[in-house]
Structure formats: C-alpha cells, structure tokens
Amino acid sequence: MNTITLTATIVSKPQMKETMSGEQFCLFHAKSRRRTSSQEDTFSIAVWGNQAQNCVDRYEIGQEVFIAGEVRINVYKARKSNCIGLSVQVAADYITELADNSKKTKENPAYESWEFN
Numbered sequence: 001m002n003t004i005t006l007t008a009t010i011v012s013k014p015q016m017k018e019t020m021s022g023e024q025f026c027l028f029h030a031k032s033r034r035r036t037s038s039q040e041d042t043f044s045i046a047v048w049g050n051q052a053q054n055c056v057d058r059y060e061i062g063q064e065v066f067i068a069g070e071v072r073i074n075v076y077k078a079r080k081s082n083c084i085g086l087s088v089q090v091a092a093d094y095i096t097e098l099a100d101n102s103k104k105t106k107e108n109p110a111y112e113s114w115e116f117n
Contacts, residue, residue: 002070002071003068003069003070004067004068004069004070004071004090005066005067005068006030006032006043006066006067006068006090007032007064007065007066007067007098008030008031008032008043008064008065008067009030009031009032009062009063009064009065010028010029010030010059010060010061010062010063010064010065011028011029011030011031011042011061012028012029012061013028013060013061014026014027014028014047014055014056014059014060015027015028015056016052016053016056023048024052024053025046025047025048025052026046026047026048026051026052026053026055026056027044027045027046027047028045028055028059029042029043029044029045030042030043030045030065030067031043043088043089043090044087044088044089044090045067045069045089045090045092045095046072046089046090046091046092047092047095048091051092051095055095058097059095059097063097063098064097064098065095065096065097065098066094066095066096066098067090067092067094067095068092068093068094068095069090069091069092069093069094070090070091070093071088071089071090071091072088072089072090072091073086073087073088073089074086074087074088074089
C-alpha cells in the first residue's frame, strides 16, 4: 500500500491547473518538518476531483494542514533539453486545516503543538 500522511505548512498559493486531457486539479507546495531533525522537506501536492476547487477557495499560504494521500513518482522528458527528469508528488485524498495556533490554551489540549525530538 502506498500511503503518506503529513502535517505541513502551505508555502505556495493553491492554483487550479488542467491536464492536457482537460482534467482539472489543484496544485500547491507544502513544507513539513522531519520527525527526527529540524530539517524540512517541501512537497508538491495535487488535489483532484471535486476537492480541487474547494482547496483553491479554502487554503492559503501559511496555513497548517493535515494531508493524507499517495506518493506518485513521475518521469518526464524536458521539452527544450530532451533530458529525462523525475518529480515526486503527493496526490492528496484528504486534506484538512489544523487547529489555529492562536487558540492554543492549557485548558484546550486540542490546541497544543506537537514537538518531535
């Protein structure tokens, strides 16, 4: 089974795109901190189907989100250089906004931040 789950921060504006066959999808980038270090990875996130327009309307740069989906590895040939390239993308099946950190209180543990050591 090919499954990935991320808690991430959106770092590029979600935008509607269209495939050559006319299928629409939302594309954005999100960064996620590794559990075992302070390093961050940036992921290309694609949202397909009915959820795509909702993603464009609802999410913006800086929002923290939870994403679940599958990893897709795409091989392509660059038009100008004819070089073969590789891209890794997360095809999101589920995305939701995480709790607003400004509402974090001792009385409301749902708003506690998660720290990985």
